[in-house]
Amino acid sequence: MPFFDDSLLDDRDALAAADPMLRRLAQAGARIRTEAEQATDALAAVSELSRPRAVIVAGAEARLVRALLEPTCPVPFLAWPRHGLPGWVGALDLVVVLATDGADADLIATAHQARRRGSQLIIACPQPSAIADEVGGRDTIMIPTRTGDVLAAAVVMLAALHRMQLGPQVDPESVAAAFDRVAEDCSPFLDVSENPAKDIALGLAEAQPLVWGGSVLAGRASRRVAEALRAASGRIALAADSSELLAVLGGVAPKDLFDDPFEDPQPEERRPALVILDDGTGDQLTLRAQYALRDVAERADIRVCPVTFGSGGDLDRYAGLLQTGLYAAVYLALGLRRTVWQDDPL
Template sequence: MFDDSWLEDQQALGRADVGLRRLAEAGARLRREIGEAEEPLLQIGQLDRPRAVIAAGSEARFIRAMLEPVCPVPFVAWPAYGLPGWVGALDLVVVMASEASSPALVATVHEAVRRGAQLLIACPPASTIADHAGSSSTILLPTATADPLAAAIVSLAALHRMQLGPEVDPWQVADAMDQVATDCSPYTDVAENPAKDLATGLAEAQPLVWGGSVLASRASRRVAEALRAASGRAALAADADELIPVLESAAPRDPFADPFVDAVSADRRPALVILDDGNPESPIRTADARLKATAERNDARVCVIQHATGSDVERYATLLQTGMYAAVYLAVGLGRYLES
């Protein structure tokens, strides 16, 4: 059972201090990473435009979501071991390895160096993967915080300097992260805290998470992963056409249901979580309206996380961080942190 009083209980919240503190420090980590990368970023504008860009490692799909609409050369997010067969000296391989490097990612870096490709790698300077990356064609963006998103944002700043991606201001993104930390602080009560409010809305529900734009969709999958880990329940992130049948199949709400019995039922009612980054495109607004109408028709709760100002990366980071805070508060309300 979800106990919303724990969201205001500083002792209960204290047991989630590690997760909450890491979220609160996201802006500071990004500032540190961009500061560490200042010198190599100055060299990047001198590089020739590559024939193609291949991204590997954590957050490669986020990089793809940012680059695909504007990149003037072909772009590939490569999740597999090694590299595509056509990659050579004319291409740029971007690797994000701010955390511990897997053998597959080390092999990818080794292969990029062997083929003479340009290599842009974000990783700790004293690491196995940095040792394999050493070559005259490598630019290393040193990382120190093991934060994949911070490393990806610094990599985006580098790609913009190479005229391969959109303009990104990491300092403004860090400020946006700080604002989320303020809005979602454990010391802010439910009435004014969007993350606690979302956790309360998902107290006994099955979350269905949707984001209409490419970036909001990417954030929705990350938020759904966090909600699954926090609650131990199924949480689905998908397109509108895939979520609508789930909403329509929900059994009618029983006004006489016993909350102490039915709350623990495996057949939880769905709750729709919409991540809205303010994208005005007609297909997105139409899908948004369809989802809300379907949820209303089937008496399903609708929870909206909205942020429509700032750059694409600022909006993405705000939606993602708010959802991550909500996952922590959901775990607190369910007592899952109390067990540790």
């Protein structure tokens, strides 16, 4: 069972081994700026499109687009995860395809159906790519992507949908700046007393992570952070609603004061630690749920690791919460002497 070595969080050799992932996280803002610069002409073109009867989004981060648009979108909105399109989609509707790998067979089929039915079609993809070659045309608006970052492409697509008056304002530069702030705050060159991500990693060192986000976007971030923590630690990490987490926390016995703090617990004996993602947008029900979680955790002597990012727009706050959690996952893997995963966490 790996023992968490907190000295590795400031060890130059250990940090050098994790440099590829830390560097990728640090460059998230730059990737958004790159994609936004590539999309200047496409963003101008979407402003000329008429309002559709409905919006259907397919591909990576479709659910993030839904989370941001659903509260304010003036027309029906659907995040579509399957091959093809629903039968009712036609010429009055807008189909949005996020295809940053450019060659997904299901997304190509979805785009083909949209074009056959005469739907408005916007595709974010590399150029050239299989989907651009097969589905591109005069009536298709292409948002060129270059970095392969699915979240960066989604940010630009959300900015395009705002120009069509289908969603809230999204400023790619502001989102990029939010990523940059987290990169500065969570820099590997800052020790644990100044680095919130290293502090979270310490809090999760020997724990079973439970992750909660109160708002719709914080909840979305909680699922992504839980995925990263699972990959980083090899442990179960659960992201869930407050009612489900209260049931888990309520079944934890208070900590035994005579437990040996240096004894490595077995997986079934790991105590949970609660990670709370707070974007500062919660209503009274959300705040009440957070207080309930904190109260149960305190009574059972369960560590609470708060992550707060309350400045900027909704997507800026989502970016701040997500990125802090991803940095924490890297530092957790580092302290456990596990290989830092190389798949794109975004």
